Amino acid sequence: MIGVDAGGGDRLALAVLTQYRMATTEQTHRVIAPEVRIEQTRRRLARLRDEGLVDRITLPQAGRTRVWFPTPYGVHLASEWPEMRGHRPSRTVSDPTAVRLKAGHTLTVTETALAFLQDARRHGELCQPLDWIPEVHHPIGSGEAVIPDALLYYRRGPADGGNSSMLRAFVEVDRATMGPERLAAKLTAYERLHRYVPVVPGTPANHPGTGG
Numbered sequence: 001m002i003g004v005d006a007g008g009g010d011r012l013a014l015a016v017l018t019q020y021r022m023a024t025t026e027q028t029h030r031v032i033a034p035e036v037r038i039e040q041t042r043r044r045l046a047r048l049r050d051e052g053l054v055d056r057i058t059l060p061q062a063g064r065t066r067v068w069f070p071t072p073y074g075v076h077l078a079s080e081w082p083e084m085r086g087h088r089p090s091r092t093v094s095d096p097t098a099v100r101l102k103a104g105h106t107l108t109v110t111e112t113a114l115a116f117l118q119d120a121r122r123h124g125e126l127c128q129p130l131d132w133i134p135e136v137h138h139p140i141g142s143g144e145a146v147i148p149d150a151l152l153y154y155r156r157g158p159a160d161g162g163n164s165s166m167l168r169a170f171v172e173v174d175r176a177t178m179g180p181e182r183l184a185a186k187l188t189a190y191e192r193l194h195r196y197v198p199v200v201p202g203t204p205a206n207h208p209g210t211g212g
Helices: 008-020 025-031 040-052 072-076 096-123 180-195
Strands: 055-057 064-068 133-134 138-141 143-146 148-156 165-171
Touching: 008 055, 008 072, 008 096, 008 133, 025 040, 025 064, 025 072, 025 096, 040 055, 055 096, 064 072, 064 096, 064 148, 096 133, 096 148, 133 165, 138 180, 143 180
Parallel strands: none
Antiparallel strands: 055 064, 133 148, 138 143, 148 165
């Protein structure tokens, strides 16, 4: 095997922005390369922008914070990679107006991802940047679905695998913008998902173990 990882950091940065939808410069740095100076991440993002893979907007109300997101070309390229297979980014992920309007919630979700990533690093446990997958569609029958803010994969225990356990969790980030009735309906939908058993095509509806 040839020991070459040319562009590995650029690849991770683009994959993270595609999967997370958006992130500030500081958030991107803390996700992909917290062990180096932030100037290196700034240069990396600027290079990806020059190559047409990412773009940015500036939020004046947040101290002129720069928010980065993938371009259509960046999404197309990243979606071909094995580590991104099966992950469907939002159709508006590359639209600057959509990024601006969704920034409050989405950046809070990204900050929540960082809480898990940084805690895993502190405890020597395993939670990689791409183990945080926003807005995964989970059908619950009758044409309905649950779409959590994120799906998290986390391995608790030593990173070498000894006495470790694999965890998976839905994460909802509440910014007190949802009324009690909608919140109750969402919790009910999760309870339906817990009980839901997909019907296998060709299986009789009254067959044991189906959702009929």
